[in-house]
Amino acid sequence: MKQESEWEPRLLGFLCKWCSYAGADLAGTSRRKYPANIRIIKVPCSGRVDPLFILKALRLGFDGVLVSGCHPGECHYQTGNYRARRRIALTKKFLEYMGVEPERIQASWVSASEGGKFAEVVTEVTNELKEVGPNRLFDEERDIYGTKITG
């Protein structure tokens, strides 16, 4: 078991390839420092991000999920980010109601030229996740029907 102090949050980022992914690239090439806690999945549009992806990431033990797309009005497909906004808003609110810390579900608008903003977002989110602590949401084992008693 790792000591709590050594623990580093694991963040999964779904980045739109037209803007935020390019923004992340720019952050890298311009040597902007940001935490290495993020793993990135490139998506064709933030509108591609199904709430299932978010939930599955949490189920697999990621401490937080970041969906990042183009600023309103700048979607390559006109409306993808608006649709994403609705979905993520619902998912976040609903999971919060169920008892998931809202910090675990994050979203940002980062354009291709905002390498600096991308670095800031990842830094902020990582810090927030450090505050919230590790994702133990799905760890507990329950055996309500007594199926573990094999006899």
Added chain:
Amino acid sequence: MGLINNSKKVNKKDIGKLLSQWSEEFAVLVPSKENGVAMMARWDGTDTSFLDWYRNTVIPPKAHFLPPMEEMFRFQKDKGSYQLEQPASDGQKQLIFAIRPCDANALAILDKVFEDAYEDPYYLSRRKNKLLVGLGCTHPYDSCFCTSLGSSPSDAANVDLMLTDIGDEFLIEGVTDAGKQLIAQTSGLEEATEAEDARAKEVKEASYHKVTRRIDTGDIGSKLLSCFEDEDYWEKVAAKCISCGICTLLCPTCYCFDISDELVKQQGTRFRCWDSCAFPIYTKMPMENPREEKWRRVRQKVCHKYEFYPMNFGIIACTGCGRCIRLCPVNWDITQTLNSLPAKT
């Protein structure tokens, strides 16, 4: 068949003591409620309030023999090689207290499947390890129809010992050797008087007549065979079914299961869990599905219980517990279907 002359009795007030005594040897399961859902669960050592509310459980006791889900084995991947590991048995003997005759009979139906050809080690080890203490019904539900299936609310055919509610007391009769042995080992049981034996007989007789729902099982297999291809009939019968799994998953005689794998970071588990012929995916193959349409699935459910299983094992795979009727969200009632089969054409 109980030993009429050799029956014992226990006062209802002393049930807690009796269960405590049995708890020394067995893990005792009793009717319990989890947020209003009745099921057999580990006795907490004190609570006997189930005597006031218990008619039958929602979750059938089969859950303790064929659980909703279980780990079949685990596997570990190490440099491309697999090591399999079976779950360890804790060897704990169990006793199910107050199982109803219909649910005990259902286990005999499951036995035939799990003993057939290849033995199912998971089911059979759980089965061998449990003692069944039956409790005759004095308040059958309006959905019960056990008497149409050659059984009755006091049927002791598949329990180890049988309790009959004779008022302030339960009459106790040993049925199997194991049951009789348990009675012999149990201290504090009194001999029942002749009057009490007679009272028990009356209770059993009376309970039989409290079951009012009837089906006609005579010739049912050939009736079903003759209307097997009657698509119009089955479509009409199936119309209101919503294809959920309640009637099958919670049926004490349904045994269908699914097997699936999970692999997380080189650590894998093979699970098995309840499955239902009501689900379209149940028979779905990549290219086609023999039971895509709802009426085919409804027909399968009915025919399996009343035609196919009897062809293979000689008895009907239904014990008349009525759960499928009570729990159905649209009141799809198998007894209505069985009573309305079209006559031979």
Added chain:
Amino acid sequence: MAITDISHRRRFLAQGNVYLPHIAVIEKIIEETPGVRTLHFNFKDEKLREEFAFESGQFGEFSVFGIGEAPFCISSSPTRRDHLEFTVQRAGKVTNALHRLGVGAEIGFRGPYGNSFPLDQLQGKNLVFVGGGIGLAPLRSLIWNVIDNREQYQNIDIIYGARSPADLCFGYDLDAWDRDKTVNMVITVDRGDEGWTGRVGLVPHVLEQVAPATDNAVAIVCGPPIMIRFTFPALAKLGFTPEQMLTTLEKRMKCGIGKCGRCNIGNLYVCRDGPIFTYAQIKNFISSEY
């Protein structure tokens, strides 16, 4: 000449839990068509490799650990036992995973399950094999079995078809049987292509054209359900009785041993009572359940 008893089954029971797969290793992979491959495998355990026995027509439950299990017939013949073979069409989760595996990969195997072709009742008879697509796999086990004991059987007709020339499986076997003077081999495709000079036509139609004699004959059919459905009437037209028609069926199966429930046709379970059936056994249910 009727086939009356097809309950032949060899039950190979290793000690213990019937649901625990044996570990086997993929030794060779043959890409039959773009979506079909044959995998050669052998058990890891040497003792098991020696003792394992099966008969033509039996199947096994194959595991890709972490993905799941699926049933496939053993497509090699028990007369050729240096390894075992099974043939897989890419279709679902498990078959896709099997198509991703390479030589040396470990899989799980449980079996053999089910009954087998009733060799004792086929001996001395004329055999008509009717196969479609990957449905040749179970027939192939029997065909090699029969050819390896050629003197025990009379005429052999093989009518095999696929949707297109590219979909013909087991080309190496087809060539061998075609060269074999004691075998009448007929190959057909639903649609030809530029290079195709052979026969074109659906299997049931070609069967009627070939019109094998029914006297002392047994027809053994395997293919996609649609082909099976049309082949039985074609055979009946030629004069084959339901007891002279054998088939091997495929259904969704999870346990392979008659318990999990889903593979029934009427009261018969394909895994437990089959996969080999006479048409007489299943004709009541096959029209609506298969």
Added chain:
Amino acid sequence: MEQRLRDEARALLEQGKVDYIVGFEPGSLKFTITPLITRDKEEVERLVINPFMVNNLANFLTELKGRVGIVAKGCDSRSIVSLIQDNKVAREDVVILGIPCPGIIDLNKVERLISKDRDELGDIIREGDKVVITADGKRSEFPITEVLYDNCLGCELPTPQEYDILLGEPTLPVTDNSTSQAKIEQLKGMSPQPRWEFWNNELSRCIRCYACRNVCPACFCQRCFVEETEPQWLMPVPRWQDNLMFQVIRNIHVAGRCTDCGECERACPVNIPLRSLTKEMYDIVSELFHFKAGMDKDAAPLMTHYEQEEAEDFIR
């Protein structure tokens, strides 16, 4: 009203205006109702209207082929409208026999009040704002709000807004918002950790019968994501983790379609308080997007639509 319903239904079938009538007939158990789906004009004589007609019949619209005359309470009519919005049903293919609904009686509440099972009760009679229950010859009276379903107590539309024939006068709901919202408010009062534990405990009872999904008119997918195998999003085994994922995604999928008819919770055989999920989602949708399901058949479905300025505050 019942006779008029039968007459209208018969006329619809006789005049060939519909192929099917979908309504309620008495069930086979006490106080139970069952859907009647028929093409037979004689069978419409079995149609009834009573305070036990729980099912949301809109559920059958997506599977019946042809034109359907359907009995609809307020919430059901909203489900129909929602299906029309989603192009799952054409308005001209349904004849809505609207029923002003004064609320449906929750037999579980009755059982708890009287401490008897439903088959042991003599009678349950609604008299205006009261309910009279007899059992063992004993008569007890309760305010109707004590036995109506929680969702009925929060009903916003007891009388269908969209109908072809309205059977009876528009009615006002008997509501009790604090009872209707009690469970949800209680949960909201808890801190996140116990709330999460509450849900994973409740969902650990789930046996994955999918009754919640299959009774739901808003769950009309031909193939549900739980059945997908490539990729496999969750395991078919009833583990609480997988059960919870199923419920969360189901709720997101029906957001903007759920009319708070309460059928999922009623159908659940293991008493999972599913309405405490669906109603909260309903309220979230209403709060964030000012959208209520099934109110306007010409409105765009929630998730196909957006406003330039909305729900931005959580985005960096």
